[in-house]
Amino acid sequence: MSLIMATFVTLASCFTPAPCAAATVSAPRPLRGNYTLISAQGKFELGLFSPAGSLGDRFYLGIWYKNIPVQTVVWVGNRATPLSAVASAELRVSAADGNLELVGPTRASALPVVVWSSNLSSSSMSSSPGRNTADIRDNGNLVLVDGGNSSNVLWQSFDHPTDTLVPEAWVGENKLTGEYQALTSWRNAQDPAPGMFYDTVDPNGTSEFFFMWNKSRMYFRSGIWTGRIFATATEATRTMLYNTTYVETPAYRRLTNVVYDNATITRIVLDLTGQVKVYVWVRARQSWQPFWTAPAVQCDVYKLCGAFGVCDQRSQLPCRCPPGFAPVSEEDWTLSDWSGGCRRRSRLTCTHNGSTTDGFLALPDVKLPDDSHAVGAAKSKAECESTCQNNCSCQAYAFSAGGGGCTVWHGEIRNLEQLYADSGVSGSDLHLRLSEAGLQDLGVSGTNGKKRGRTLWLVLGIPLAGVAAFGVSVILAWRILHARRRRLANEKGSSLVVYSYGDLRAATKNFSEWLGGGGFGSVYRGVLKQQKGDNRTQLQVAVKKLESLGQQGDKQFRTEVSTLGCIQHVNLVRLLGFYSSDVEKMLVYEYMPRGSLDRYLFGGGASPSWRERYNIMVGVARGLAYLHHGCHDCIIHCDIKPENILLDEDMSPRIADFGMAKLVGRDYSRALTTMRGTIGYLAPEWISGQPISAKADVYSFGMVLFELISGRRNSDGYSEVEAIGSWSSDSWTFFPVWAAGKVVEGEVAAVADPRLRGNVRPEEVERACWVACWCIQDQEAQRPTMAQVVQALEGAVQVNAPPVPRALQHLVHPARLHQSSYTLTKITHSD
Ligand SMILES: *[C@@H]1O[C@H](CO)[C@@H](O)[C@H](O)[C@H]1NC(C)=O
Ligand SMILES: *[C@@H]1O[C@H](CO)[C@@H](O)[C@H](O)[C@H]1NC(C)=O
Ligand SMILES: *[C@@H]1O[C@H](CO)[C@@H](O)[C@H](O)[C@H]1NC(C)=O
Ligand SMILES: *[C@@H]1O[C@H](CO)[C@@H](O)[C@H](O)[C@H]1NC(C)=O
Ligand SMILES: *[C@@H]1O[C@H](CO)[C@@H](O)[C@H](O)[C@H]1NC(C)=O
Ligand SMILES: *[C@@H]1O[C@H](CO)[C@@H](O)[C@H](O)[C@H]1NC(C)=O
Numbered sequence: 001m002s003l004i005m006a007t008f009v010t011l012a013s014c015f016t017p018a019p020c021a022a023a024t025v026s027a028p029r030p031l032r033g034n035y036t037l038i039s040a041q042g043k044f045e046l047g048l049f050s051p052a053g054s055l056g057d058r059f060y061l062g063i064w065y066k067n068i069p070v071q072t073v074v075w076v077g078n079r080a081t082p083l084s085a086v087a088s089a090e091l092r093v094s095a096a097d098g099n100l101e102l103v104g105p106t107r108a109s110a111l112p113v114v115v116w117s118s119n120l121s122s123s124s125m126s127s128s129p130g131r132n133t134a135d136i137r138d139n140g141n142l143v144l145v146d147g148g149n150s151s152n153v154l155w156q157s158f159d160h161p162t163d164t165l166v167p168e169a170w171v172g173e174n175k176l177t178g179e180y181q182a183l184t185s186w187r188n189a190q191d192p193a194p195g196m197f198y199d200t201v202d203p204n205g206t207s208e209f210f211f212m213w214n215k216s217r218m219y220f221r222s223g224i225w226t227g228r229i230f231a232t233a234t235e236a237t238r239t240m241l242y243n244t245t246y247v248e249t250p251a252y253r254r255l256t257n258v259v260y261d262n263a264t265i266t267r268i269v270l271d272l273t274g275q276v277k278v279y280v281w282v283r284a285r286q287s288w289q290p291f292w293t294a295p296a297v298q299c300d301v302y303k304l305c306g307a308f309g310v311c312d313q314r315s316q317l318p319c320r321c322p323p324g325f326a327p328v329s330e331e332d333w334t335l336s337d338w339s340g341g342c343r344r345r346s347r348l349t350c351t352h353n354g355s356t357t358d359g360f361l362a363l364p365d366v367k368l369p370d371d372s373h374a375v376g377a378a379k380s381k382a383e384c385e386s387t388c389q390n391n392c393s394c395q396a397y398a399f400s401a402g403g404g405g406c407t408v409w410h411g412e413i414r415n416l417e418q419l420y421a422d423s424g425v426s427g428s429d430l431h432l433r434l435s436e437a438g439l440q441d442l443g444v445s446g447t448n449g450k451k452r453g454r455t456l457w458l459v460l461g462i463p464l465a466g467v468a469a470f471g472v473s474v475i476l477a478w479r480i481l482h483a484r485r486r487r488l489a490n491e492k493g494s495s496l497v498v499y500s501y502g503d504l505r506a507a508t509k510n511f512s513e514w515l516g517g518g519g520f521g522s523v524y525r526g527v528l529k530q531q532k533g534d535n536r537t538q539l540q541v542a543v544k545k546l547e548s549l550g551q552q553g554d555k556q557f558r559t560e561v562s563t564l565g566c567i568q569h570v571n572l573v574r575l576l577g578f579y580s581s582d583v584e585k586m587l588v589y590e591y592m593p594r595g596s597l598d599r600y601l602f603g604g605g606a607s608p609s610w611r612e613r614y615n616i617m618v619g620v621a622r623g624l625a626y627l628h629h630g631c632h633d634c635i636i637h638c639d640i641k642p643e644n645i646l647l648d649e650d651m652s653p654r655i656a657d658f659g660m661a662k663l664v665g666r667d668y669s670r671a672l673t674t675m676r677g678t679i680g681y682l683a684p685e686w687i688s689g690q691p692i693s694a695k696a697d698v699y700s701f702g703m704v705l706f707e708l709i710s711g712r713r714n715s716d717g718y719s720e721v722e723a724i725g726s727w728s729s730d731s732w733t734f735f736p737v738w739a740a741g742k743v744v745e746g747e748v749a750a751v752a753d754p755r756l757r758g759n760v761r762p763e764e765v766e767r768a769c770w771v772a773c774w775c776i777q778d779q780e781a782q783r784p785t786m787a788q789v790v791q792a793l794e795g796a797v798q799v800n801a802p803p804v805p806r807a808l809q810h811l812v813h814p815a816r817l818h819q820s821s822y823t824l825t826k827i828t829h830s831d
């Protein structure tokens, strides 16, 4: 959030001290300078803002969520005509014609000018336009009402959407005026001026919606409204958190979202990637999580990456330049505007008299651009190459010995897309023209095939190296794991004991000593008597009565359990045996006297030392790495949280409840997501409904790391204000965000649990913070594997500064880290 917005909030929430809700803009009472207007229930705020991350020299009239700390603007008035200062700016009702207008200085004019107006003609005005008033409603609608009749709405922002549709707003057509309500993307992350992407209802009158590039080229169509959904809508759309309806009347046809759950904040945005995304505000994570996207495939957006840009579905940033090329504007690219595309780093040296030293670089496995020329005559790759080489306007060629023959491209190349053979769609080799110098810079001399291939691999490897920035030798990790596995396999006594109901009832004194309960059943303490040689010993156990899987067959249960029985690792709670009948099932585990990590960490007793905490981090990482990589089948835990990390006598951590996902089967995710206390640890893919991989555990582990560092629940938030005793729920800062900021600033000691009183190893705190931040990346591919995490925590590899998770980026752009936490704190003081 930009500082200026924070200042509005802090110093001037309303222009009358109270009641805020009554405030409106009218001719005698304009909204001046940095003052804002807040809707009756405090949901939305109207005022001037400066886009987050910008220099703060451009100001726009906007509407944003009052209570969301990440600047989220849902409407902009003067999109393309920013003000240059706020002090003398004014949003007013014109006494002359009753229009709502924004007046202020611009770059071109130091004297205030009208930069935006509701632009109503005098014929559509009321009889007493000078008495018109404007206010902001709780659904985010800015309305200008008739001074003589307050139920007559003259103008409203819902009729003029920018890039966002909030519930109750609409897109469509006003049939009486012929005006369209369409979404147009921002130009870039800091400029709300209309960008390239546009989403409009079919001008021909059907209920279909079209996504257009530059209002000229359609790249996605919704299909027509079937009465309940759009024809192309997927299953996910039907179960969206809100309801979409298309309504046609003689006055209008429009698509609206009906809220049926007031507690959930959602918005639909046509964003900079040309996709329409439904976002849900996840309070526990203090971020917007994408929920649904169309078109689902990023690279289906027309010309997203501009000329010569390569769209890559698998990378976090959708666009990159081919080797030998660079963005035409680096600055635009960093602001998520890729439309400028790429240009060659080194100019072609082609002259039309037939002599050229240009060569070609193969881009393997790409989707070929469509606007090509087929050249029938060329019978070989060499001939095809020379056809292209001999014409200076030829930019690239592709040769396929099969059907395609020789194809060449003249002019700029668009919609290049990286494909991946492992995804079942393999592409072709495109040979891009580069100058001799350009090829030499890439280490390719001339068009020597062999060398070219290797260099290209290296060059292409760099964009994929986001994860490899971890600098990890996977081979080493595998060796260590394999060595460990062999050792474990040699240990004796891994067979499970099948207990009778009577055994377990006696051991637990009729299930009297309750240790705890999770989503899948209660756990009881017990003592089993054992015969070991001549000695009778007592074995302390924890007996888990499974509740959610009553119907599961006995046989299937035995199969699943026996695979779990083989899994033994020093950081995993050992399964000793089980009881199973058609009506009831129980698992018997070794007993962990110190209980679970949450009690130890948050329970109010003696706080674990840094040494102990770091050992716990490394131990849990090793246990998870073993589950993921060391077992025969990868086991995804799915529910890593402090409650499921137990501590044995020497404070060594043991992961409990692994394998539950397999045992419980299909109902697992439902059980999990409805379980209290779990939600803050769930990776975004749980919410977006994507398939769950081992990387979901990595995410949860990252969340646990942050809690071990801070000694408190991430979901409790963190506030510097708390230190002076005036903590309130509104000063909530998501700890991972705050911690990342401090570590960047070098204040490592500040991040650690204050109960440790600075008794920490700063390099370990820093390492743990970096690793945690890598683990909670939104994109699974960006998160390290658990094997890599182990190495990083052990200090075997260097950990680089992590990229900021995209969902948190607005809060923790490295350059603004300090400001972010500052801003959040400041808002508090005003409340
Ligand atoms: C907000 O406006 C008031 C009155 O013009 C001014 O005193 C104050 O300094 C302004 N705040 C900022 C941060 O510009
Ligand atoms: C208002 O009308 C003027 C002149 O017709 C036009 O230039 C301007 O873009 C319009 N402004 C808005 C906000 O529609
Ligand atoms: C006030 O405006 C509403 C909506 O345009 C209209 O239906 C109503 O008749 C008006 N009332 C008067 C008294 O003009
Ligand atoms: C709209 O109608 C015109 C004229 O009938 C037709 O040429 C055009 O293809 C239609 N556009 C779409 C998108 O269907
Ligand atoms: C977008 O369309 C406008 C008018 O149709 C045209 O002048 C402009 O060049 C187009 N922009 C690009 C990047 O092609
Ligand atoms: C919205 O969707 C929910 C769940 O699908 C459904 O129960 C409800 O009736 C719908 N409401 C409207 C107004 O369509």
Ligand SMILES: *[C@@H]1O[C@H](CO)[C@@H](O)[C@H](O)[C@H]1NC(C)=O
Binding pocket: 259, 260, 261, 262
């Ligand atoms: C949501 O809030 C609006 C306005 O406060 C209210 O009219 C509506 O009935 C609420 N809907 C539900 C389902 O609570």
Ligand SMILES: *[C@@H]1O[C@H](CO)[C@@H](O)[C@H](O)[C@H]1NC(C)=O
Binding pocket: 351, 353, 354, 355
């Ligand atoms: C072709 O152009 C090059 C570079 O301009 C020049 O050196 C060469 O003499 C030209 N050859 C002919 C045959 O014109």
Ligand SMILES: *[C@@H]1O[C@H](CO)[C@@H](O)[C@H](O)[C@H]1NC(C)=O
Binding pocket: 352, 373, 390, 391, 392, 393, 394, 410
């Ligand atoms: C190069 O190709 C373009 C497009 O096919 C063609 O118009 C032009 O005449 C060619 N130039 C030469 C020198 O062959």
